[in-house]
Each structure stands twice: as structure tokens, then as C-alpha cells.
Amino acid sequence: MAGRPVKRVVIAGGGTAGWCVAAMLAKAVGPLVTITLVESDDIGTVGVGESTIPTARRFHDLLGIEEREFVRATQASFKLGISFENWTRDGESYFHSFGTVGRRTWVADFQHMWLEARAMGVAGDIAEYSLETQAALAMKFAAGGDAGLNYAYHLDATAYGQFLRRFAQPLGVERIEGKIRSVKLDPESGDIAALAMEDGSPVEGDLFIDCTGFRGLLIEQALHTGYEDWTHWLGTDRALAVQTEATGPARPYTRAMAHQAGWQWQIPLQHRVGNGLVYASNHLSDDAALALLTQRLDGAMLTDPRLIRYVSGTRRKSWNRNCVAIGLSSGFVEPLESTSIHLIMIAVTRLAQLFPFDGVNDALRDRYNDLSRRELEAIRDFIVLHYHLNNRQGERFWDACRTMDIPESLAARIALFRDSATAYQANDELFRVDSWVQVMLGQGLVPQGRHGLGRMIGKERLAGSLNGLADGIRNHVARLPEHQQFLDRFASVPVAA
Ligand SMILES: Cc1cc2nc3c(=O)[nH]c(=O)nc-3n(C[C@H](O)[C@H](O)[C@H](O)COP(=O)(O)OP(=O)(O)OC[C@H]3O[C@@H](n4cnc5c(N)ncnc54)[C@H](O)[C@@H]3O)c2cc1C
Structure with a gap:
């Protein structure tokens, strides 16, 4: 059974989550609903969250945001991946790039051929076959043209919120500054009816988006949705x-x-x-x-x-009654792979696609929660992987990570890779095979078996093909400008009116 038609959306909170939601909903459903955002300058935002993944570019494209304008306004730099240092032991490092690694065939992914070539003594480090890794380590970067790099951004979190606010307000988002004192529930349905502000005024709505950060003012304090604690897998709790x-x-x-x-x-x-x-x-x-x-x-x-x-974990339901929690209010998987802003962007995109114009109903809500949960659990597994496969012997924290029980879904992935060098990306999963392979190998997981394609190709052809790949990447990187030089130029050109 559907509730009443949604004509008024109220967003509580104006951090990265609140303004991403405002911008996307204004763009996607704005003509049919009113959108009000409530935020408090006194309370402020969490003030961190400055590293993104490439999906941010897709989100900006959907909104029609001009890249140069964004880079200038948020003091952004470009990001090709993450350098993981000292994770296996002090002094060792590896790179998780956003690009593809090597070249796959329809029969087998690249790591199978690389492992074979490695065993034959004709392969270099896996990083030599990734354009993004080589460009990053050489401090080179270019966007557009034939640069061919998959990239994301580093951005100033406060400036990003303000940038999105300047984008969203002209699209009709009304902003109310002030503290929310309490959340009023409808005595009959139990749904949220209004936010009561400190000055006594109500902000009424049909659909409420909780972007109040770790507080979870609506989803938890008012609706008591519950939180699933993942600290036993992700043991860090402070920054x-x-x-x-x-x-x-x-x-x-x-x-x-x-x-x-x-x-x-x-x-x-x-x-x-x-x-x-x-x-x-x-x-x-x-x-x-x-x-x-x-x-x-x-x-x-x-x-x-x-x-x-913080406590790593997830709200039991992101969408409960007529409230959708987006951002830190919906949960937090610690920041190692910079996935939180992505989760905000994907959540509001999903909400726009499943928007309950005719009223909130169980089927829409379940579908939304199901998709969100599946994506988050795969991200969680990917992050737990980094901790679990460490080789920092003799340090209590790391010894505990190495010996902890891990989610079954992750144990199965590790076993598959260990036994057969096979990695996969399931439907709705964020991280691609290339990511799993780079991190599993980087964290020191050596597969014991592999596909026979490399043996069928033979040593000479494998060597030739890998040398060709590495040479091509080296030549390409040599032609790229320095990242700093590119950035200075990119950010200094005025944005066309
Ligand atoms: C240590 C750390 C590092 C992180 N690093 C990354 C990273 O590198 N990459 C990444 O993608 N993510 C990262 N994140 C996550 C990222 O910071 C958040 O996802 C992002 O900032 C969104 O936060 P938010 O908008 O949900 O919450 P907040 O920024 O906390 O915003 C909450 C909003 O709610 C308002 N509010 C709260 N209570 C009230 C009230 N009573 N009345 C009125 N308004 C109220 C506040 O004023 C504020 O506007 C990191 C998080 C942490 C903790």
C-alpha cells in the first residue's frame, strides 16, 4: 500500500550528502516536487571526505557540471589511484589504480597470463602493465584528448558543499538555516510528519532525507532503525x-x-x-x-x-518509513578506499530512479534497500581484504586483523583467487576485477593455480606481448605532462560564460 503522493521533499543536513542530494533531486525530479534543505552553521559538517573515485565524474556529468568550474571552485587535484604503503610490511608498497591492468582475453583475465609469464621469468612487476599506475608514480597526468586515463579527484570538502549549494539553489532548492530541535511523527502512521526547528517553526514534508551525519537525527533518533556494527571486521574507530x-x-x-x-x-x-x-x-x-x-x-x-x-557499520535499513538516510547517517565503512562520497552519489541517483512520486510503498523501499545493502557489503569485503591480508607480524592490531573471522563472502573470494587466480565483479558491485587483482596481489596473496591460456600461448609470445604492453605504457607516460603543470594550466583558464 502506498502512502500519500510525494510532493514535498525535506533534506535534513547540508554537508556533502545534503547538497549532493539536493542537486540531484532538483535536477531529476525538481519540476514535480518542492525541495527544502535545512542545515545549521552552528553544528557544521564533518569537514573531511576529500578523496573520490571515478564515479564522481559520472555524477557530475548527470548533473551537467562543467569540470573546469568544479576543479577551480573546490581546489581539486586529479587522482589516479591509491598508493598503499607499509601494508604488507614496513618499506613495501603497491598501487591500486583506477585503470585496467594489462589486456584480458575473452577466455582469461590478464593476471592468468601474467602469472604464467612470471613463472617463466619473462614478466615484470604487475604495475608495469597499468597506465594509470605508471603515470601516477611518474607524477604525470592529462585529462581528455588521447590521454586515456581513468581518474577521480581530491577536493576541498567544505568548498564542494558550497559549490553544490550554488548549483542547487538556482534549480529551486529552498535553504533554511537553523537547528532542528526535534522530529515530529504522525501519531497514526508513525511516519515523519515534520521537523521542529529551534525557533518553533515546523518544516513539513512527505519524504524526508536524513543527511544529518553520524547523528542520524531522523533515521535513528526518531525512527530507531538500528545499526549493524562491523567493528569486528573493521577495527579502526577514530581519526x-x-x-x-x-x-x-x-x-x-x-x-x-x-x-x-x-x-x-x-x-x-x-x-x-x-x-x-x-x-x-x-x-x-x-x-x-x-x-x-x-x-x-x-x-x-x-x-x-x-x-x-566513528563506528564502521550500516543502518539496518537506509530507507525506513518515509525517511531515506544518505551519507554518514546511513552508515560508514571506514575511509580506506574513499567510497563514502560515491555511496552518497549512487544512493541519490538510485533514489531518483526509484522516486516514490505516487507515495512510498514497500516494494520500492525494499528494492532500494536491497540494492544499497548488496553494494555496501561488497565494498565492506573489499576494505576488510586490505586489513586481513597484511603481513605486519608482531603488532597486536595487525595480528588480530590477520587472524580474525572474515565475512563468508570474502573468504570465498580469497579462496578462489588463492586456488585459481580467479577474481570477479558481480552485478551491482563497485570494484572491478582489476581492483580485486591489484589489491590481492599487492597484499601478498600468491595464487597457487591459474588458467592454462598462458601455457598455450607459450613463453616467447607471452614475453613479446608483455614487453610490447610495457613499452607502450612507458612511451605514453613519457608524452604526458607533469600533473602539477597540467593542474596549474587547467585551473587557471577562466570558465566560459
Ligand atoms: C575520518 C573520515 C575520513 C573520510 N574520508 C573520506 C574520503 O576520503 N572520501 C570519501 O568519499 N568519504 C570520506 N569520508 C566520508 C565523508 O566525510 C562523508 O561521506 C561526507 O562528508 C558526507 O557527510 P554527511 O553530509 O553525511 O555528514 P556531515 O558532513 O556531518 O553533515 C551533517 C549535516 O547535518 C547538519 N545537522 C546535523 N544536526 C543538525 C540539526 N540538529 N539541525 C540542523 N542541521 C543539522 C549539519 O549542520 C551538517 O550540515 C570520511 C569520513 C571520515 C569520518
């Missing part, structure tokens, strides 16, 4: 975030550097660097974390380090 001065050209990639009880991020923007120390508070005290972060920073601090607490 110390700080901004520093840049000490050199901006790297076209995020750095994720493991330490004794977690990891550290480094995200280069045009005007500064974002840093953070992610850690498990039962293995590292806040004071020790602060000392560790300070000692590991490259540039001078521009802000005071800020402590953020």
Missing part, C-alpha cells in the same frame, strides 16, 4: 584530521600509509594537503595517535588536529 601546507608538487594519487594500529592518509589539493591518522582506539591512545600523526606530517600544520569518532 585525527589536520590540514598542512604543501611541500612539493601535488601527487596525482592518495597515499594510505599503514602504521602500528591503523593507517594515515595524505590527500593533495591545489592549496594544501589533507592528512589524517585512522586508528583503533583499543590499540592506540588519542595522545599516542596525536604524537604519531605530528611526527609523520610532511608540511607545517594549518589547522589544529581534530578528533573524529
Whole structure:
């Protein structure tokens, strides 16, 4: 049974989630509904979340956002992937790029041939066969034309919110500044009827989007939806975030550097660097974390380090009654693979596609929740993989990660790769075979078997083909400009009126 037709959408919260939702809904369903966004300058936003994945470009395309305008407004830089440093042991590193690795055939993915060639002694490191990895490590970048790079962005989170606000308001989104004091439920249906503001005024709606961050003011505090805690798989629960001065050209990639009880991020923007120390508070005290972060920073601090607490996990339902939680209010899988902003973008795109014009009904809600849950669980598995396959022997946090029980879905994937070098991307999954392969190999998982195609091709042809691939990539990278040089030029050209 459907509820009443949705004519008024109310978005609670104006962080990255709130304004992404406002922008997309205004664009996709705006002509048929009114959209109101409530945010509080006093409360502010979480203020982190500056590394994205390539799906952000698709989201911007859907909105019709001009790339140069976005890059200028958000002090963005370009990102080709993530450098994972010290995850197997101190001093070792690997790169998870956004590109494809090597060339697959319809019979077998590239890693099978590469493993065969490796065993025959005619293959280089797997990274030599990825254009994005080689460009990143050479600090090169270009977008468009024949550059052929798959990329994302590093962006200033606060500036991004403001940018989306400037986009959404002219499309008719009404913004109300003020604190929400309480959430009023309809006594008959139990649905949300209105937000009560501190000044006593109500903000009534038919569909409410909870973008209030970790508080989950609507989805949890009012509707008591419940939270599934994933800390037993993802044991970090705090981050110390700080901004520093840049000490050199901006790297076209995020750095994720493991330490004794977690990891550290480094995200280069045009005007500064974002840093953070992610850690498990039962293995590292806040004071020790602060000392560790300070000692590991490259540039001078521009802000005071800020402590953020979180619990990795998910709301039992993202869409409950007439409330859809998007952003941190819907849950949080820690930031290792920069997936949260993607999850916001995909959630609101999905909501636009399943929009309950004729009223909220169980079938739409179940479909939305089902799709969201499946995507999130696959992302969770991918992140747990990094922790579980570490080789940092003798450190309590990492020893526990290595020996923990992991989700069955992940155990099956690891077994498949270990036994047969086979990786896959199921429907609705974010991470492609290339991602799984780069991280599984990078984290030191050596497959014991492989497809026979490499043997059928033979040593000589394999060697020739791999050399050709690596040479092609080297020549291509040599022709690319420096990332910093490209960025300076790209960001300095005025946007056409
Ligand atoms: C340590 C850390 C690192 C991260 N790094 C990344 C990353 O690299 N990449 C990535 O994709 N994601 C990252 N994320 C996630 C990312 O920060 C969030 O997904 C993103 O910022 C969205 O946050 P939000 O809008 O849901 O919440 P918030 O930014 O917290 O916004 C909440 C909004 O609700 C409003 N609000 C709350 N209560 C009230 C009230 N009572 N009345 C009125 N308004 C209210 C606030 O004012 C604010 O506008 C990271 C998160 C953490 C914790």
C-alpha cells in the first residue's frame, strides 16, 4: 500500500550528502516536487571526505557540471589511484589504480597470463602493465584528448558543499538555516510528519532525507532503525584530521600509509594537503595517535588536529518509513578506499530512479534497500581484504586483523583467487576485477593455480606481448605532462560564460 503522493521533499543536513542530494533531486525530479534543505552553521559538517573515485565524474556529468568550474571552485587535484604503503610490511608498497591492468582475453583475465609469464621469468612487476599506475608514480597526468586515463579527484570538502549549494539553489532548492530541535511523527502512521526547528517553526514534508551525519537525527533518533556494527571486521574507530601546507608538487594519487594500529592518509589539493591518522582506539591512545600523526606530517600544520569518532557499520535499513538516510547517517565503512562520497552519489541517483512520486510503498523501499545493502557489503569485503591480508607480524592490531573471522563472502573470494587466480565483479558491485587483482596481489596473496591460456600461448609470445604492453605504457607516460603543470594550466583558464 502506498502512502500519500510525494510532493514535498525535506533534506535534513547540508554537508556533502545534503547538497549532493539536493542537486540531484532538483535536477531529476525538481519540476514535480518542492525541495527544502535545512542545515545549521552552528553544528557544521564533518569537514573531511576529500578523496573520490571515478564515479564522481559520472555524477557530475548527470548533473551537467562543467569540470573546469568544479576543479577551480573546490581546489581539486586529479587522482589516479591509491598508493598503499607499509601494508604488507614496513618499506613495501603497491598501487591500486583506477585503470585496467594489462589486456584480458575473452577466455582469461590478464593476471592468468601474467602469472604464467612470471613463472617463466619473462614478466615484470604487475604495475608495469597499468597506465594509470605508471603515470601516477611518474607524477604525470592529462585529462581528455588521447590521454586515456581513468581518474577521480581530491577536493576541498567544505568548498564542494558550497559549490553544490550554488548549483542547487538556482534549480529551486529552498535553504533554511537553523537547528532542528526535534522530529515530529504522525501519531497514526508513525511516519515523519515534520521537523521542529529551534525557533518553533515546523518544516513539513512527505519524504524526508536524513543527511544529518553520524547523528542520524531522523533515521535513528526518531525512527530507531538500528545499526549493524562491523567493528569486528573493521577495527579502526577514530581519526585525527589536520590540514598542512604543501611541500612539493601535488601527487596525482592518495597515499594510505599503514602504521602500528591503523593507517594515515595524505590527500593533495591545489592549496594544501589533507592528512589524517585512522586508528583503533583499543590499540592506540588519542595522545599516542596525536604524537604519531605530528611526527609523520610532511608540511607545517594549518589547522589544529581534530578528533573524529566513528563506528564502521550500516543502518539496518537506509530507507525506513518515509525517511531515506544518505551519507554518514546511513552508515560508514571506514575511509580506506574513499567510497563514502560515491555511496552518497549512487544512493541519490538510485533514489531518483526509484522516486516514490505516487507515495512510498514497500516494494520500492525494499528494492532500494536491497540494492544499497548488496553494494555496501561488497565494498565492506573489499576494505576488510586490505586489513586481513597484511603481513605486519608482531603488532597486536595487525595480528588480530590477520587472524580474525572474515565475512563468508570474502573468504570465498580469497579462496578462489588463492586456488585459481580467479577474481570477479558481480552485478551491482563497485570494484572491478582489476581492483580485486591489484589489491590481492599487492597484499601478498600468491595464487597457487591459474588458467592454462598462458601455457598455450607459450613463453616467447607471452614475453613479446608483455614487453610490447610495457613499452607502450612507458612511451605514453613519457608524452604526458607533469600533473602539477597540467593542474596549474587547467585551473587557471577562466570558465566560459
Ligand atoms: C575520518 C573520515 C575520513 C573520510 N574520508 C573520506 C574520503 O576520503 N572520501 C570519501 O568519499 N568519504 C570520506 N569520508 C566520508 C565523508 O566525510 C562523508 O561521506 C561526507 O562528508 C558526507 O557527510 P554527511 O553530509 O553525511 O555528514 P556531515 O558532513 O556531518 O553533515 C551533517 C549535516 O547535518 C547538519 N545537522 C546535523 N544536526 C543538525 C540539526 N540538529 N539541525 C540542523 N542541521 C543539522 C549539519 O549542520 C551538517 O550540515 C570520511 C569520513 C571520515 C569520518
